[in-house]
Amino acid sequence: MNKSHVIEHLKFALECKLQEAQQAADSARADAIHEQSAAETQYDSLSIESGYLAEGQSERVDQAHQAIHAFAGTYTVSCPSAIQVGTLVELADEQSEHHWFYIGPCEGGLKLTVGITPVRVITLASPIGRALQGRGAGEEIEFHFNGTTQWLEVISLS
Incomplete structure (x- = not known):
C-alpha cells in the first residue's frame, strides 16, 4: 500500500471532520441567538441549552484543528525500522x-x-x-x- 495515498485520505478525512464541526458550531450559534430562543418565562431554558450546545460544538472545532496540527508532524516519517507515530x-x-x-x-x-x-x-x-x-x-x-x-x-x- 502506498503511504502517500493513505496520508492524502487522512488529510481529507480530517478536513471533512473540521468542516462538519464548523457547520455544527455555526448552526448552534445561530440557534442560540435566534429570537425564538429567548426565554419567555423563568423556567424556559432553551437559550441556555442552545448556548451550551454552541460552546460544545466550538470545542469540537478546536479539537479538529488540534488533530490536523498533530498529524502534520507525522507525515514525514519514512521507512521506520520500528512502529512509532506516523507508521x-x-x-x-x-x-x-x-x-x-x-x-x-x-x-x-x-x-x-x-x-x-x-x-x-x-x-x-x-x-x-x-x-x-x-x-x-x-x-x-x-x-x-x-x-x-x-x-x-x-x-x-x-
Whole structure:
C-alpha cells in the first residue's frame, strides 16, 4: 500500500471532520441567538441549552484543528525500522487476513478506505497500539481484547 495515498485520505478525512464541526458550531450559534430562543418565562431554558450546545460544538472545532496540527508532524516519517507515530502498519491475523493501521497521535478509531482497502487510525495509547509500539517487521505480538487472546504478525512498515 502506498503511504502517500493513505496520508492524502487522512488529510481529507480530517478536513471533512473540521468542516462538519464548523457547520455544527455555526448552526448552534445561530440557534442560540435566534429570537425564538429567548426565554419567555423563568423556567424556559432553551437559550441556555442552545448556548451550551454552541460552546460544545466550538470545542469540537478546536479539537479538529488540534488533530490536523498533530498529524502534520507525522507525515514525514519514512521507512521506520520500528512502529512509532506516523507508521503505516500491515498486520496478519491467525486466519492470514491482512489489516492496515496508521499509527496516529490522536483520532484513534478513524476509518479510511484507500481504494478498497480499509485503514484504521490507532494510537499508541490503545491496547493494540501498546502491543505494537517498538515492534518491527516479522515480529509477532500477543493481543488481549474482550477476554480473548489474538496473535498478530507485523508484515510490513512504511
